[in-house]
Amino acid sequence: MHVTLDGARILAGVDLTVAVGEWVTVIGPNGAGKSTLLRAVGGLLPTKGEVTLFGTPIGSLRRRDRARVVATVAQSPVVPPGMPVLDYVLLGRTPYIPALGRESAADLAAVHEVLERLDLTGFHRRELATLSGGERQRVFLARALAQGATLLLLDEPTSALDIGHQQEVLELVDQLRREHGLTVCATMHDLSIAGEYADRMVLLDEGRVAAAGAPREVLTERLLATHYGASVRVVDGEHGPLVVPVRRR
Numbered sequence: 120m121h122v123t124l125d126g127a128r129i130l131a132g133v134d135l136t137v138a139v140g141e142w143v144t145v146i147g148p149n150g151a152g153k154s155t156l157l158r159a160v161g162g163l164l165p166t167k168g169e170v171t172l173f174g175t176p177i178g179s180l181r182r183r184d185r186a187r188v189v190a191t192v193a194q195s196p197v198v199p200p201g202m203p204v205l206d207y208v209l210l211g212r213t214p215y216i217p218a219l220g221r222e223s224a225a226d227l228a229a230v231h232e233v234l235e236r237l238d239l240t241g242f243h244r245r246e247l248a249t250l251s252g253g254e255r256q257r258v259f260l261a262r263a264l265a266q267g268a269t270l271l272l273l274d275e276p277t278s279a280l281d282i283g284h285q286q287e288v289l290e291l292v293d294q295l296r297r298e299h300g301l302t303v304c305a306t307m308h309d310l311s312i313a314g315e316y317a318d319r320m321v322l323l324d325e326g327r328v329a330a331a332g333a334p335r336e337v338l339t340e341r342l343l344a345t346h347y348g349a350s351v352r353v354v355d356g357e358h359g360p361l362v363v364p365v366r367r368r
């Protein structure tokens with residue numbers, strides 16, 4: 120797949136397959152093209168080459184049908200001014216609500232279930248803009264989960280969260296994956312946490328795939344030095360390699 124934006128080639132020859140039920144995390148330095156890749160997979164960008172979702176070319180899906188298959192949490196979603204949490208999460212049900220129709224009891228039940236799972240029950244009347252960054256991030260995820268899609272695209276879903284909420288959100292996503300067979304494609308900057316949850320990782324650099332494979336094949340001192348210019352030690356952890364930044368001197 121190639122993506123060109125305003126005349127600039129952003130992704131070049133990226134070939135990526137995510138198996139049903141798999142969790143793939145895309146890593147790479149700032150500007151590598153991670154967000155662009157997720158937007159292309161979600162059908163939000165014109166691409167050269169083919170993007171298929173569960174065997175169907177994405178271009179042939181109507182918006183509504185696509186939304187039942189793939190849900191995206193953008194890196195910095197637009198926050199509609201004055202909107203309460205409940206209404207925002209309810210937007211996730213749009214593909215199920217008939218044009219000019221209203222949400223059904225089942226839509227509301229789905230929304231309340233997701234709010235409860237994400238520890239947001241007490242927040243449903245609050246205006247989105249008044250929440251802390253971490254609370255808001257959980258609301259963005261809630262909207263995507265309420266959408267009931269089988270493929271979740273999460274662009275830095277944990278960047279605004281404290282370490283406890285990071286684990287809580289990722290455990291929840293993993294649990295949903297196991298219980299409902301969700302497929303997950305995420306980007307993340309915390310490499311240790313990324314490696315603990317991903318089945319496979321893809322290292323992007325300057326719009327190309329620099330490495331791909333199991334976390335221990337991608338999270339190596341050599342690759343992280345080459346592509347991030349980072350000085351790190353990689354040690355064996357219980358659930359995958361742990362990446363420890365080490366001061367250069």
Ligand code: ADP
Binds near residue numbers: 124125129149155
């Ligand atoms: P990442 O998420 O890995 O930090 P992005 O996918 O957001 O990277 O961006 C990759 C590159 O594409 C960056 O250099 C960015 O400036 C560039 N880019 C993004 N959108 C456009 C655009 N509309 N026109 C030109 N360049 C863009």
Ligand code: MG
Binds near residue numbers: 153154155194274
């Ligand atoms: Mg990004």
